[in-house]
Amino acid sequence: MSPKHHRTTTRVAVLGAVALLLLTGGAAASTATAVDSPRPAREVALTGTAMIDRPKGDEITFTFDAHLPAADRTDPGKARGTIRFSHYIEEAHWGGAGEAKVDCLMTGGRVATVSAVVTKADGDLKDTVGKRVGLTVDDRGRQDGFGYSWSMVGLPSSLPDDMPKCVSGAPFEKTRPGSGTFHVSAMDQRPWK
Structure with missing residues (x-):
């Protein structure tokens, strides 16, 4: 070479x-x-069905289907969806069921606060129609934490007519084991990030 x-x-x-x-x-x-x-942003959501852990004969069930698109994450008032609920107390022969339209959803970690205006209800809950209710879920896995805006006034019908959006109580109650679970899909919702 x-x-x-x-x-x-x-x-x-x-x-x-x-x-x-x-x-x-x-x-x-x-x-x-x-x-x-970054991965494509997913929506903020609160979903699932569970019963509140009360003594037998006091049956409370909530079903959440609340969503906030990723594009609206800094405007929780654009949330949409439905909350279905029922509460029956066997011994008192008291109870009813209803549905509410979601108008706000905020999350932080595994905790979600949602508010909704009751659109229909029956039985002893019929006087809640038109009221805005707030609910808080702490997604802990098997037994979630649960709170609500009417905890200090007794019933949702006693809430003020000008109740603000996304206002609720701390999750001081728990879901009944084996009755289902709630799921929080969180996202950073800070407008200043």
């Missing part, structure tokens, strides 16, 4: 190695960027 041919072969090999390094390095950088880039 002539010296000239050897130099040409060496240059080609070196240039090929440099090109390979650049290509694989670029691919690695490209992969790193794809991995490091």
Whole structure:
């Protein structure tokens, strides 16, 4: 092999190695960027069905289907969905069921606060129609924490007519084991981040 041919072969090999390094390095950088880039934002949500843990004969069930699109995460008042509820006290022959339209949803970690205006109700709960109620869920897994805005006044019908959105009580009650579970899908909702 002539010296000239050897130099040409060496240059080609070196240039090929440099090109390979650049290509694989670029691919690695490209992969790193794809991995490091934020995942598409999911919605804020509170979903699921469970009963509140009360003595037998005092049966309270809530079903949440509340959602806030990722694009609206800094405006919790754009939340939409439905809350269904029922409360029956066997010994007192008291009870009723109803539905409320979601108008606010805020989350922080595994805790969600939602408010909704009652659109229909029957039985002893029919006087809650038109009232805004607030509920808080602490998604703990098997036995979730639960709170509500009427805890200090007794019944939702005793809430003020000008109850603000997303106002509720601390989760001082728990869900009944085995009755279902609530699920909080959280997202950073801070408008100043």
